[in-house]
Amino acid sequence: MKRKLICLLILLSIFICNIQVALAVDTRISSNSTSNYLNKTYTSSYYNSTYTPQVDASKKVYDYANLLSDNEEKELFNKIQEFINEYNMDMVIVTINDNNKGSSMAYADDFYDYNDFGIGDKNDGILFLIDMDYRKMWISTTGNAINIYDSYIDPILDDCYDYIANKEYYECAMSFINSSADSYKKHERAGWISGFVLAGIVSLIIPTVFCLYKKSKHKAIKLSTDADTYLVKSSFHMNKSEDHFSHSHTSKVAKSTSSGSSGGSHRGSSGVSHGGGGRSF
Numbered sequence: 001m002k003r004k005l006i007c008l009l010i011l012l013s014i015f016i017c018n019i020q021v022a023l024a025v026d027t028r029i030s031s032n033s034t035s036n037y038l039n040k041t042y043t044s045s046y047y048n049s050t051y052t053p054q055v056d057a058s059k060k061v062y063d064y065a066n067l068l069s070d071n072e073e074k075e076l077f078n079k080i081q082e083f084i085n086e087y088n089m090d091m092v093i094v095t096i097n098d099n100n101k102g103s104s105m106a107y108a109d110d111f112y113d114y115n116d117f118g119i120g121d122k123n124d125g126i127l128f129l130i131d132m133d134y135r136k137m138w139i140s141t142t143g144n145a146i147n148i149y150d151s152y153i154d155p156i157l158d159d160c161y162d163y164i165a166n167k168e169y170y171e172c173a174m175s176f177i178n179s180s181a182d183s184y185k186k187h188e189r190a191g192w193i194s195g196f197v198l199a200g201i202v203s204l205i206i207p208t209v210f211c212l213y214k215k216s217k218h219k220a221i222k223l224s225t226d227a228d229t230y231l232v233k234s235s236f237h238m239n240k241s242e243d244h245f246s247h248s249h250t251s252k253v254a255k256s257t258s259s260g261s262s263g264g265s266h267r268g269s270s271g272v273s274h275g276g277g278g279r280s281f
Contacts, residue, residue, distance in 0.1 A: 050110055050269060051100050057116040065095035065132050067169035076170070079177050087184050089145060090118050090125030093173050099133040104278055107131065108140035109268030118142060123272070128176045130169065137164060137172075138278035146265065146275035152183035153277040164281045 048054055055062060060080045061073045068076070080091045094111055101107040108129040112118070118125045122143030129138040137157060141149045149156075159179040163172035265275055 048114060050114055052110045052114040055115050060092055061173075062092070062094045065097045065130065067095045067130065067132075068173070069170075072170040076173055076177070079174065083177055083181055084119070087181070088119055088124070089148075089184070090123075091177070091180070092117055092125065092127040093130075093176070094127065095130040095132070095169070097132050099131055104129055104131040104134050104136040104138035105140070105266075105276070106269070108138045108276070109272070109274050110270070112140055112142060112274075113268050113270035113272050120144075126180060128173065129278075130164065130172070134280075136278050136280050137161075139176075139276045141275040142272065146273065148187045149180070149183060150265075150275040150277075152179075152186065153275075156180060156183060157277070157279045161279060161281065 053062075053064075059077070061068070061076050063073055076093060080093070083089070083091050092112060094108070096107065099107050101110060108127050111129070112123075112125065112127045117123065117127070120143065124143035124145050126142075126145045126149060127140040129136075129140070131138060137160060139149070139153055139156065141153075156176060156179040159175045160172045163169075163175055265273060268274055
């Protein structure tokens with residue numbers, strides 16, 4: 001009986017030890033899973049096969065270069081949400097210290113394409129990249145944003161340049177948002193004006209054609225090809241006049257120190273079409 005009790009105690013001890021080991025392993029697995037999930041969702045340490053960071057697309061502001069304070073990120077996020085709601089156009093702001101893509105254009109295009117950015121079937125949207133590695137601002141446009149913004153890329157960069165040159169990164173990003181909104185409005189107004197002009201041309205063409213048609217019905221009316229018919233005699237005199245070159249004046253204008261480049265219409269590594277352009281600082 002005593003021997004059986006000892007064996008029972010030994011088996012019970014082994015059982016308790018196995019349970020403790022199992023719980024410890026399970027805790028480590030749970031801890032590692034949580035860590036991986038956070039890395040995949042919130043940090044730049046997780047990349048897909050194209051070495052593009054995978055992010056939560058709802059954040060809209062990704063300050064990997066740590067150029068912005070937490071409060072500045074929140075203010076930019078709120079401003080971007082206002083832009084999206086008003087113009088039905090996605091907007092993203094990214095800052096980086098290291099560029100593994102070879103160019104600012106490639107990084108901006110891939111960041112947009114390989115995350116869940118864009119609105120509508122064409123993934124309409126605009127992305128602003130501050131690349132501290134290549135010292136360059138880059139704007140990437142997608143979908144309908146290509147037609148809307150590509151004629152305004154340089155004016156938008158003009159508005160941002162003085163701020164980034166003075167290391168005022170928050171003001172630079174805010175200027176990008178405001179200038180993008182102004183450019184959208186200008187594009188809309190240009191469309192309205194074109195419509196009015198076209199309507200005016202059509203309204204002139206129709207009565208002109210009608211008048212020419214009616215005129216052609218009057219066979220008795222003939223145009224004279226002789227200028228003397230319309231000239232009052234002795235009323236035309238011609239005076240001789242000559243111009244003499246006196247001097248010339250040459251003026252010089254300082255050339256801007258900033259360097260700009262256009263991405264034109266191109267395809268990213270994903271095969272998606274993009275527009276945009278950039279400027280060094």
